[in-house]
Each structure stands twice: as C-alpha cells, then as structure tokens.
Amino acid sequence: MADDYVRRTAITRLSVDGEQHDVLEDTITEWKRGCQLATDMAWGKCNAKSDVQPLAYDDIREQTDLGSQHAILATHQAAQAITGCIERRAKGKKVSKPTFTAPTVKYDTRTMTLFDDDTVSLSTTENRVRCPLSLPETDDGYQRQYLDSDEWSVTESTLTARDGEFFLHIGFRRDKNDTERNTAEDGTVLGVDLGIENLAVTSTASFFSGRELTHRLREFETVRAGLQQTGTRSAHRTLVQSRGRELRYVRDVLHRASNALIDEGLRYDCDVIAFENLTHIRDRTGASWGHKWAFRTLYEYVEYKAEAVGISVKQVGSAYTSQRCAECGFTAYENRSSRTDFRCAKCGSEANADYNAAKNIGMRYVCRGQQSSRRTGDSQLALKSGTVTPKGGFTAYPDGFEAEFTDKPHPQHAEGV
Ligand SMILES: [Zn+2]
Structure with missing residues (x-):
C-alpha cells in the first residue's frame, strides 16, 4: 500500500463459545448480503464511497441485520470492489460485477476493540461478542510485538471463518520514518x-x-511435428484445430x-x-x-x-x-x-x-x-x-x-x- 504507514497483520484464532460462534457466523452471512446489496445498487452508477453510502445505506439497514457502522463499512467495501473493476477495465481487462462469497467480515476501530487482557470485542448482528484471542503461550509470539507496542496502532481488521473456527486478521500500522518514506513497498x-x-x-x-x-506441452509439440510432416491442407487445418485445443489445456x-x-x-x-x-x-x-x-x-x-x-x-x-x-x-x-x-x-x-x-x-x-x-x-x-x-x-x-x-x-x- 503506497501511503505513509508501515502495515502489518497479526493473525490469531479466537476462543468462542457456541452462542458466540453462531452470532459471528450470522454476522458474516449478513455482511456478504450487505456488500452484495450495495454492489447491486451501485454497479454501473457510482463507485465513490461518498456516493455508494447514501445510495445503499437505508436498504442495507432495512434488508439485513447489520448494525449502522457495519452497514456503512459494507457500502465502502462495495465502493472499493467497484472501483477495482473500473481500474481494471481502464487497462483493457474484462470485468464483471463483484460477488461476495468469501466467509469474512471487515472491522474497523468503531466495530472492534482490543483489550489489554488479550480479549477482543466485536460488533455483530446482535450484541457485541467479547472473547479471548487464542495467542501462543510464549511471550515472544509474533503478535506481541504489535499488541504490546505503543508505536503500532490497530486499523482495519478482518474476521475469517474456516473449518468451524474463527481467525482474526488484526491490521496494525505505524508511521513510516523518513528513510522508509523513500522505500517502494513494505x-x-x-x-x-x-x-x-x-x-x-x-x-x-x-x-x-x-x-x-509437461504432459500437455509434449502433446502439443508432438501433434505439431507429426502434422507438419504430412503437409496437406487438411493436415494444416487439423493442426490449427488441435493447437487451439492443446493450447486451451495448457x-x-x-x-x-x-x-x-x-x-x-x-x-x-x-x-x-x-x-x-x-x-x-x-x-x-x-x-x-x-x-x-x-x-x-x-x-x-x-x-x-x-x-x-x-x-x-x-x-x-x-x-x-x-x-x-x-x-x-x-x-x-x-x-x-x-x-x-x-x-x-x-x-x-x-x-x-x-x-x-x-x-x-x-x-x-x-x-x-x-x-x-x-x-x-x-x-x-x-x-x-x-x-x-x-x-x-x-x-x-x-x-x-x-x-x-x-x-x-x-x-x-x-x-x-
Ligand atoms: Zn547452510
């Protein structure tokens, strides 16, 4: 990301009970619906956050269980996805309307709070869920260097569900120093x-x-060599066809x-x-x-x-x-x-x-x-x-x-x- 921050992500599993599990699952489902709803409404019309938000906010609030801040974030997520499409299209690439299928939900500092006792509180479709971060026992776990630091502050984070477990990708950032400002990527x-x-x-x-x-390339080269030797018109046609087919496989x-x-x-x-x-x-x-x-x-x-x-x-x-x-x-x-x-x-x-x-x-x-x-x-x-x-x-x-x-x-x- 080309801005004035150094960014890092600390990934940690969450310890959730059955009830929290269900409400987080539900939040992810509603998040995907909210993002899709905003995208469907804005697609072909607008892509700036400041345009998508007023366009889709009320509908998201009416049609999903997302809270007000998550509804706003969903409009921003949609705006970002559409902007990405527009940028790719400007470079001559094929694009289609984004669909939201990944089992994730975004958090910002208004929807997520980290506490000193290594617990996190997350906004959901119901009440906030507060649960422990499942950090390694050792003090030198790599998350500690961000969690315990005054230099790093929490920024946008993502909750991901996988195989029945929840992982929190906590985003951190700190200001770049002068040397780092001259560096291309971090x-x-x-x-x-x-x-x-x-x-x-x-x-x-x-x-x-x-x-x-290797197998496909070899077939491709064999077909070509064999047909070129026969030299007839139909062989040439077969060559063109089979080249097309092999090329598609490759x-x-x-x-x-x-x-x-x-x-x-x-x-x-x-x-x-x-x-x-x-x-x-x-x-x-x-x-x-x-x-x-x-x-x-x-x-x-x-x-x-x-x-x-x-x-x-x-x-x-x-x-x-x-x-x-x-x-x-x-x-x-x-x-x-x-x-x-x-x-x-x-x-x-x-x-x-x-x-x-x-x-x-x-x-x-x-x-x-x-x-x-x-x-x-x-x-x-x-x-x-x-x-x-x-x-x-x-x-x-x-x-x-x-x-x-x-x-x-x-x-x-x-x-x-
Ligand atoms: Zn060595």
Missing part, C-alpha cells in the same frame, strides 16, 4: 520458484506439480496454478509475490521454448490476478538462488547433491531444492536495496511456519494457524482451484 513477501519438475514452489512450502503441464493448467499462487499470497497476507528474473530461466532450468512460454504466461496471469487483490508482483535476480543455502547463506555448487535435493555443505541443512530456491528468491526481494544507504526496506518473507526478516530473525505464526496448514496435503497439485 510488507510480506511470497517467494516463488518456477521449474519443470515442480511448476511452482512457494516459500510457504506449497508445491504445484509440473507433471500435467492455459487451463496455468490458470489453475496462478489461482493457487494468488490464494497462497492471500492466505499469508502477502503484499508482494517475488519471482526470479524470467529472462535467464531457460538457461537455469534447461526449459524448452514451450516451458519458457509457459513460465512467462504464468507470470502474466499471476501479475494481473494479483493486481485485482492488491498484491504486487516483482522479479529479482536469479543468480545462485539454487546454490545458496536459505538457512545459513552459504553458497556453493556442491550444495546441490542432485537436481531435486539441496544439502548445505556448511550447516548440513537439507531441503527440497526448489523450496530452498523459493525462499532465496523471496529473501532476495526482502533484502533488495539493503546495500544502498538510503533504501533500507521493511519487508519480511512469508514461510510456512512464520515470517523472517533480514535483521529481526524468525517469528512464528500462531499455533492454530500453523496446524491448519499442516492438515493440507503437501505437495499439492494445482487442480480444483
């Missing part, structure tokens, strides 16, 4: 490594298999992979998704022209989908990302014991080679400009179990958050996204 970075065996691997340890893409795989990467970025509240520089990817991976095209296309899909959800996409230099140890920084050719395995010759840490590279790519973006005196940056790298900064070291995600991810099968394919 926030959390997701590193992504592209390859053939694994199409994409993230610094949060999500694996998207490259098998289906694009479909790439769309699913790009959606999965965006989901991963959103799940970890990332501000930036960092890829390696695509110019040299063929040398490093030994990719065919087809794969090279696929990497570029995947990058472009991620780029435009990320824009819609407020994540920026960057490329970083790819030198030695596959030979450097993400744990200790030792860089050597011998670290690569095989194409798939990484074993550091210095510290002995072992990892999947692509996963190690994804962490290096993300960290390279986090550390960008650290050599120059003016640009210090204030970013952190998203890992599976927490975040890491160049100076501050590792901070773990809350227990419930981590447990939720380990339930997910890894490595995962991009299917069904």
Whole structure:
C-alpha cells in the first residue's frame, strides 16, 4: 500500500463459545448480503464511497441485520470492489460485477476493540461478542510485538471463518520514518520458484506439480511435428484445430496454478509475490521454448490476478538462488547433491531444492536495496511456519494457524482451484 504507514497483520484464532460462534457466523452471512446489496445498487452508477453510502445505506439497514457502522463499512467495501473493476477495465481487462462469497467480515476501530487482557470485542448482528484471542503461550509470539507496542496502532481488521473456527486478521500500522518514506513497498513477501519438475514452489512450502503441464506441452509439440510432416491442407487445418485445443489445456493448467499462487499470497497476507528474473530461466532450468512460454504466461496471469487483490508482483535476480543455502547463506555448487535435493555443505541443512530456491528468491526481494544507504526496506518473507526478516530473525505464526496448514496435503497439485 503506497501511503505513509508501515502495515502489518497479526493473525490469531479466537476462543468462542457456541452462542458466540453462531452470532459471528450470522454476522458474516449478513455482511456478504450487505456488500452484495450495495454492489447491486451501485454497479454501473457510482463507485465513490461518498456516493455508494447514501445510495445503499437505508436498504442495507432495512434488508439485513447489520448494525449502522457495519452497514456503512459494507457500502465502502462495495465502493472499493467497484472501483477495482473500473481500474481494471481502464487497462483493457474484462470485468464483471463483484460477488461476495468469501466467509469474512471487515472491522474497523468503531466495530472492534482490543483489550489489554488479550480479549477482543466485536460488533455483530446482535450484541457485541467479547472473547479471548487464542495467542501462543510464549511471550515472544509474533503478535506481541504489535499488541504490546505503543508505536503500532490497530486499523482495519478482518474476521475469517474456516473449518468451524474463527481467525482474526488484526491490521496494525505505524508511521513510516523518513528513510522508509523513500522505500517502494513494505510488507510480506511470497517467494516463488518456477521449474519443470515442480511448476511452482512457494516459500510457504506449497508445491504445484509440473507433471500435467509437461504432459500437455509434449502433446502439443508432438501433434505439431507429426502434422507438419504430412503437409496437406487438411493436415494444416487439423493442426490449427488441435493447437487451439492443446493450447486451451495448457492455459487451463496455468490458470489453475496462478489461482493457487494468488490464494497462497492471500492466505499469508502477502503484499508482494517475488519471482526470479524470467529472462535467464531457460538457461537455469534447461526449459524448452514451450516451458519458457509457459513460465512467462504464468507470470502474466499471476501479475494481473494479483493486481485485482492488491498484491504486487516483482522479479529479482536469479543468480545462485539454487546454490545458496536459505538457512545459513552459504553458497556453493556442491550444495546441490542432485537436481531435486539441496544439502548445505556448511550447516548440513537439507531441503527440497526448489523450496530452498523459493525462499532465496523471496529473501532476495526482502533484502533488495539493503546495500544502498538510503533504501533500507521493511519487508519480511512469508514461510510456512512464520515470517523472517533480514535483521529481526524468525517469528512464528500462531499455533492454530500453523496446524491448519499442516492438515493440507503437501505437495499439492494445482487442480480444483
Ligand atoms: Zn547452510
């Protein structure tokens, strides 16, 4: 976000009883209805908050159970969604009216209060709910550095329901100092490594298999080679048709992979998704022209989908990302014991080679400009179990958050996204 604040999100599970659970569920349902109602009314008419609010407020109050402040926030959410559509359309992209399906509800400082005893009070469709934050037992849980700080203040937050549990993504912000004002982006970075065996691997340890893409590309190239040899007119026509069909399959795989990467970025509240520089990817991976095209296309899909959800996409230099140890920084050719395995010759840490590279790519973006005196940056790298900064070291995600991810099968394919 390009403003004068450094923003961070602290994610915590909430301890709720049965009654609170039901009323929070109900609030989410009504929130989605409210946002949809405002969007339906304003779509094609207006998109400024100051226009959508007077247009839709009364209807939201009459037709949903949302309180007055949540009704206002719902009109703002609708305004923001429509504005996003208008901006994308201005860039020549296809847009359709937003629909609100995610099980979330927004909070601001008027609808949510944090207390010193680590409880939170939330506005709902009925009375306020006050419940404990389910924070880690240890004092060094990463949420503490924001909760206990005078420097960080609470800003917009989001309540999310998942698998019967509630997670509060508490937004914090603090003023940027002078150095930071000159820095481009702040926030959390997701590193992504592209390859053939694994199409994409993230610094949060999500694996998207490259098998289906390789299979599709091979069929594509075989069909083309076979038909070109026969050289007849009908063969040419068949070629054009089958190319179209194979191309659609390939694009479909790439769309699913790009959606999965965006989901991963959103799940970890990332501000930036960092890829390696695509110019040299063929040398490093030994990719065919087809794969090279696929990497570029995947990058472009991620780029435009990320824009819609407020994540920026960057490329970083790819030198030695596959030979450097993400744990200790030792860089050597011998670290690569095989194409798939990484074993550091210095510290002995072992990892999947692509996963190690994804962490290096993300960290390279986090550390960008650290050599120059003016640009210090204030970013952190998203890992599976927490975040890491160049100076501050590792901070773990809350227990419930981590447990939720380990339930997910890894490595995962991009299917069904
Ligand atoms: Zn090492």
